Amino acid sequence: MARDRTPAELAGAAPEAAFEITFDGRALPALPGQSVAAALWSAGIVAWRTTRRGGRARGAFCGIGQCYDCLVVINDRPNRRACLVPARPGDTITTQEGDGHAGLAV
Amino acid sequence: MVGAACAYYAARSGLSVTVLDRGPVAGGTTGAGEGNLLVSDKEPGPELDLALLSTRLWQALSGALSPRIEYETKGGLVVASDETGMAALRDFADRQERAGVTTEEVTGDRLRDLEPHLAPDLAGGFHYPQDAQVQPALAAAHLLRAADEQGSGRVRLRLGEEVTGVLTGAHGEVRGVRTVGGELHAPYVVNAAGVWGGEVARLAGVDLPVLPRRGFVLVTEPLPRVVRRKVYAADYVADVASGSAALQTSAVVEGTPAGPVLIGASRERVGFDRTLSVEVLRRLAAQATRLFPVLARIRAMRTYAGFRPYLPDHLPAIGLDPRVPGLLHACGHEGAGIGLAPGTGLIVARILSGEELPLDIEPFRPERFDGV
Numbered sequence: 001m002a003r004d005r006t007p008a009e010l011a012g013a014a015p016e017a018a019f020e021i022t023f024d025g026r027a028l029p030a031l032p033g034q035s036v037a038a039a040l041w042s043a044g045i046v047a048w049r050t051t052r053r054g055g056r057a058r059g060a061f062c063g064i065g066q067c068y069d070c071l072v073v074i075n076d077r078p079n080r081r082a083c084l085v086p087a088r089p090g091d092t093i094t095t096q097e098g099d100g101h102a103g104l105a106v
Numbered sequence: 107m108v109g110a111a112c113a114y115y116a117a118r119s120g121l122s123v124t125v126l127d128r129g130p131v132a133g134g135t136t137g138a139g140e141g142n143l144l145v146s147d148k149e150p151g152p153e154l155d156l157a158l159l160s161t162r163l164w165q166a167l168s169g170a171l172s173p174r175i176e177y178e179t180k181g182g183l184v185v186a187s188d189e190t191g192m193a194a195l196r197d198f199a200d201r202q203e204r205a206g207v208t209t210e211e212v213t214g215d216r217l218r219d220l221e222p223h224l225a226p227d228l229a230g231g232f233h234y235p236q237d238a239q240v241q242p243a244l245a246a247a248h249l250l251r252a253a254d255e256q257g258s259g260r261v262r263l264r265l266g267e268e269v270t271g272v273l274t275g276a277h278g279e280v281r282g283v284r285t286v287g288g289e290l291h292a293p294y295v296v297n298a299a300g301v302w303g304g305e306v307a308r309l310a311g312v313d314l315p316v317l318p319r320r321g322f323v324l325v326t327e328p329l330p331r332v333v334r335r336k337v338y339a340a341d342y343v344a345d346v347a348s349g350s351a352a353l354q355t356s357a358v359v360e361g362t363p364a365g366p367v368l369i370g371a372s373r374e375r376v377g378f379d380r381t382l383s384v385e386v387l388r389r390l391a392a393q394a395t396r397l398f399p400v401l402a403r404i405r406a407m408r409t410y411a412g413f414r415p416y417l418p419d420h421l422p423a424i425g426l427d428p429r430v431p432g433l434l435h436a437c438g439h440e441g442a443g444i445g446l447a448p449g450t451g452l453i454v455a456r457i458l459s460g461e462e463l464p465l466d467i468e469p470f471r472p473e474r475f476d477g478v
Binding site: 052079098099101102104105106 | 221222223327328329330331332334365400404405
């Protein structure tokens with residue numbers, strides 16, 4: 001059935017071997033060239049940020065780097081756009097709370 | 107902002123006011139400002155007197171207007187990198203104290219009690235508790251709204267309507283203005299066109315040498331409160347007072363209730379050129395990170411430019427123009443227009459209603475550049 005087909009099959013992609021990243025301490029597979037957002041989605045994770053005022057859950061929305069909804073902490077750096085940053089072996093992805101800079105508050 | 111304040115106080119005096127703006131509310135210099143209400147950067151003299159009056163009026167307005175104007179009595183902190191700078195600040199603050207400004211010397215070891223992220227090697231600074239901030243676009247909009255409500259229909263707002271001429275009578279007196287929409291008759295016309303005030307003056311046949319002094323602001327990604335006050339380097343005061351056309355930059359750093367930190371301030375006279383200058387932004391970023399090293403890890407998201415309405419002696423033009431009866435000016439406040447707006451508006455309203463003026467406006471007379 002059509003719904004079983006994946007984008008990789010549709011594009012005839014033959015990616016190299018998967019590697020591991022972590023999301024909030026949990027190990028996940030990612031493919032070379034895959035964005036962080038795509039790797040998270042593939043693992044069934046759709047929310048990785050909370051809004052600054054209301055604390056509401058957010059994940060990828062536009063998927064093309066325009067809406068800034070998918071901000072996430074990658075290797076301790078907040079405000080990275082998960083939809084644009086390619087996953088790399090060993091990346092530590094962490095849920096971003098608010099502006100991601102709570103530690104700087106005075 | 108100055109025009110909105112004139113409308114507000116004039117309506118409160120019982121006058122009928124029509125506000126004409128060729129653009130939207132806060133579409134010019136007001137919308138490009140940081141919303142500083144400062145006494146700290148002003149030398150004793152007429153501008154400081156107007157700033158002190160306006161500081162009191164802003165406090166009253168903050169109670170009357172919506173909290174959405176983001177009025178914060180955050181205070182200012184001027185810092186010096188060495189003892190020479192500190193001595194200059196001390197002398198400046200001493201003279202300001204005698205003019206009614208509250209100042210407090212802060213030794214180098216105490217600076218970080220006030221601002222924990224400040225660089226550790228600064229010599230010291232001065233704290234100015236009277237310095238405050240508003241969000242300028244919201245403040246202008248809410249001031250106009252409040253003016254209208256209080257005057258119950260006395261204030262009409264006509265946006266997107268450019269003034270194309272000043273109507274005069276048989277004796278050269280003002281009879282109103284011509285706009286793209288037709289003629290509007292009024293016994294008094296207030297020129298509050300900011301950096302375009304010179305053009306409006308020209309329509310009335312008089313000279314008022316308002317020139318644009320460009321400034322850029324860098325806007326960081328949203329942050330928690332990282333900078334508590336308005337913090338700036340001592341050389342900012344000298345830059346403000348300078349008449350040079352060449353580029354000057356001095357770090358001015360402040361947080362906002364919305365989250366981003368705003369980084370200014372550059373000054374250069376290059377006409378109305380809006381071209382982005384990477385060199386200016388580079389200098390602003392370098393100077394800001396020297397004051398607050400933590401900002402080196404923070405991203406700048408965007409930048410914007412605006413034009414300060416500059417008059418050659420750094421004082422605004424406020425009051426009746428003796429060259430054209432019925433014409434008043436309220437422009438040329440350079441980078442201090444948001445702060446000085448209420449005092450200016452009150453003066454204009456008092457002139458129009460024939461009431462006593464809150465201070466001597468002789469230094470602001472609009473015709474003072476004639477024959478210079």
